[in-house]
Each structure stands twice: as C-alpha cells, then as structure tokens.
Amino acid sequence: MERTVNGTAAHPTRWWTRLDDGRVRCDVCPRACALHEGQRGLCFVRAREGGAIVLTTYGRSSGFCVDPIEKKPLAHFLPGTPVLSFGTAGCNLACRFCQNWDISKSRETDTLADAATPEAIAEAAVRTGCRSVAFTYNDPVIFLEYAVDVAAACRARGIRSVAVTAGYVEPGPRDELFGAIDAANVDLKAFTDDFYHRVCAGRLGPVLETIEHVANATGVWLELTTLLIPGLNDGDAELDAMTRWVVEHAGPDVPMHLTAFHPDWRMRDRPPTPPATLARARAIAVGNGVRYAYTGNVHDPEGQTTRCHRCGATLIGRDGYELGAWGLVDGRCAACGERCPGVFEDLPGGWGSRRLPVRIGAP
Numbered sequence: 001m002e003r004t005v006n007g008t009a010a011h012p013t014r015w016w017t018r019l020d021d022g023r024v025r026c027d028v029c030p031r032a033c034a035l036h037e038g039q040r041g042l043c044f045v046r047a048r049e050g051g052a053i054v055l056t057t058y059g060r061s062s063g064f065c066v067d068p069i070e071k072k073p074l075a076h077f078l079p080g081t082p083v084l085s086f087g088t089a090g091c092n093l094a095c096r097f098c099q100n101w102d103i104s105k106s107r108e109t110d111t112l113a114d115a116a117t118p119e120a121i122a123e124a125a126v127r128t129g130c131r132s133v134a135f136t137y138n139d140p141v142i143f144l145e146y147a148v149d150v151a152a153a154c155r156a157r158g159i160r161s162v163a164v165t166a167g168y169v170e171p172g173p174r175d176e177l178f179g180a181i182d183a184a185n186v187d188l189k190a191f192t193d194d195f196y197h198r199v200c201a202g203r204l205g206p207v208l209e210t211i212e213h214v215a216n217a218t219g220v221w222l223e224l225t226t227l228l229i230p231g232l233n234d235g236d237a238e239l240d241a242m243t244r245w246v247v248e249h250a251g252p253d254v255p256m257h258l259t260a261f262h263p264d265w266r267m268r269d270r271p272p273t274p275p276a277t278l279a280r281a282r283a284i285a286v287g288n289g290v291r292y293a294y295t296g297n298v299h300d301p302e303g304q305t306t307r308c309h310r311c312g313a314t315l316i317g318r319d320g321y322e323l324g325a326w327g328l329v330d331g332r333c334a335a336c337g338e339r340c341p342g343v344f345e346d347l348p349g350g351w352g353s354r355r356l357p358v359r360i361g362a363p
C-alpha cells in the first residue's frame with residue numbers, strides 16, 4: 001500500500017467498511033485491503049481519503065480503441081461488430097504473465113491520457129459505429145463506479161457494454177457490475193488454487209463463484225478464457241477437471257477460449273504455447289461436453305469456427321478476427337434449426353480485424 005498523490009481525483013464509492021481498529025476496509029474484491037488515511041489498496045486505484053474509500057481513476061482512461069468484438073474474445077456476441085475498448089490503470093491481481101502490464105502495473109497517473117465522461121464515451125461509440133463498449137486492458141472490478149456509469153450511459157444510447165474481467169470480486173460489487181452490462185469474458189486462469197496463489201497472488205474460489213453466478217443468475221452473455229502456459233496450467237488432468245466443472249456449473253453452452261501464451265512481464269522463462277497444446281485442450285473440452293471450444297492467439301481457422309453442436313454445420317467461419325461463412329438464421333442453424341446460444345443479428349458485422357485508436361477527451 002502506498003501514499004496517495006496529492007491532487008488525485010477522488011470519486012466517492014460505497015463498498016467499504018469502517019473497522020474497529022480505525023482502518024477502513026475496501027469490500028470490492030477478496031483482497032479486502034484495510035487502509036489508513038492516505039493509503040492506496042493493492043490495485044493502486046482505490047484509496048482512503050477523508051475517512052472513506054475513493055476511486056482515483058474515475059473518468060480517466062489509458063486510451064480508447066475500436067477493436068473487433070472477436071478480440072475480447074467474444075465469439076457469440078454480435079459477431080463481426082466493432083467495440084469501443086478502453087481501460088484505466090491498476091489491477092487487483094498480480095499475474096506474472098500479464099499481457100497488459102504497462103496498464104495494469106501502472107503507478108503513473110500520466111498513463112491515464114484520455115479523460116472522458118460516461119456520456120462522451122457513449123457518444124463516441126455511436127459516432128464510430130460501435131455496437132458496444134468494452135471495459136478491458138485492465139479489470140473493471142477496480143473501476144466499478146466508472147464502468148457502471150459508462151454502461152448506463154451506453155444503455156441510454158442503445159449501446160451494449162462488455163466486461164473483460166478476472167472475476168475476482170465480492171458478491172455485492174459483482175451484482176452491481178454484472179447488473180449493468182450485457183456480456184462478459186471472464187478469465188479462468190487455471191484450475192488450481194496453487195496457480196492462483198503462486199502466479200496471480202489470488203485465490204481460485206471467488207473466481208469460480210463469479211462464473212457460476214453470472215452463468216446461472218444473470219442475463220449477461222458469458223464466455224470464458226484460459227491462457228495456457230506450458231508446464232503451469234496445461235496438464236491433461238487439470239484441463240479435464242476444469243472443463244468438467246464448467247459444463248456442470250456453468251453449462252455446456254458457455255464458450256471456452258483456450259489461448260496461446262507469449263512470454264511477457266515477469267514470465268519470460270516459459271516458451272510460447274505450442275499449437276498442439278491448444279488442440280489437445282480443445283479436444284479435452286469438447287470431450288467433456290463443452291459445445292463451443294475455441295483456440296486463440298494462433299492461426300487455426302478450424303479451431304476458431306463455430307459449428308452447430310447438433311449437426312456439425314458451419315455457423316460462423318473465422319480466420320483470426322475475420323469472419324467467413326455465415327450459417328445462422330434468427331440465431332439458429334440454417335441446416336437443422338438448432339439454436340446457437342448467444343446474441344446474434346440477422347447478418348454479421350463487417351468490421352474485420354481493424355484496430356482504430358480514438359481520441360475522446362482532452363488530457
């Protein structure tokens with residue numbers, strides 16, 4: 001925990017408790033940081049000021065970009081459409097393999113280059129032809145109040161919102177966040193508490209609770225992502241247990257993205273994930289009843305194509321972020337009529353794989 005920087009913007013929050021010993025505990029995530037005046041939590045962006053927990057990154061972003069929705073990744077949510085994506089700074093996990101460490105580990109407020117109100121973000125999404133806004137690059141759990149306000153402003157303009165999150169959150173804030181959004185990709189980083197503890201400085205249990213809750217008790221469209229790291233979370237037994245759990249507790253219709261690791265941040269001693277590992281993981285998932293298992297971060301059109309789980313017809317062809325064949329009519333297989341779970345329109349979007357940086361507010 002560190003001292004706050006004078007002059008930092010401080011937005012009020014409500015998920016905290018005053019403790020008997022004089023400290024104030026943040027109740028947003030299982031870390032339960034107990035803070036003295038002037039201290040910041042482990043996520044760095046929630047701090048104690050004036051006897052309360054405040055959010056120091058409200059209204060400020062590390063930058064906006066229009067991305068393909070497939071990049072979040074979401075395969076069954078408005079395929080082919082552009083999504084206005086942004087993050088803030090900080091994170092409540094400390095994954096050694098972090099792929100966005102320049103943002104998640106940021107201690108510099110100048111990382112937050114682009115200021116934007118929720119209304120300005122919704123307006124920018126409309127202006128750029130986006131169908132949704134994504135809270136991504138770092139975890140919206142830690143900028144909950146900003147994410148919820150942005151989602152509300154977007155809803156008012158007919159724009160949906162998407163959270164890309166590790167799901168490391170307490171039940172109350174969880175319900176507030178997932179009550180405001182339309183789709184989520186939750187990281188299931190591994191299926192052992194040991195991995196979460198040693199590699200991410202967290203715990204597995206709260207993540208499983210989040211996944212089970214979102215799948216069964218909300219209207220949020222849910223997909224899962226697991227980054228497979230050679231020798232750490234890619235063993236047959238672990239993948240077998242993980243995918244069995246997903247089918248049993250979240251259901252066979254929740255898509256799983258099994259993606260390739262590239263050496264980054266504090267984990268440069270591991271090789272990239274071999275394509276054969278992704279194929280093996282996908283086969284285990286499918287064998288255990290996961291109806292939509294995809295490979296990611298590799299060139300693998302077959303492993304990224306959506307097929308009807310009943311008749312095997314191609315529903316959505318993919319090559320990376322580019323869509324190919326389209327075999328859906330009213331969200332059903334054009335060949336056999338079986339429903340494909342997800343959020344679909346009559347035709348796919350045509351955004352392709354483009355990435356377009358967008359400037360919204362003054363720094």
Ligand code: SF4
Nearest residue numbers: 026029032033041043
């Ligand atoms: S959200 Fe941040 S301050 Fe709150 S408990 Fe989690 S790490 Fe600590």
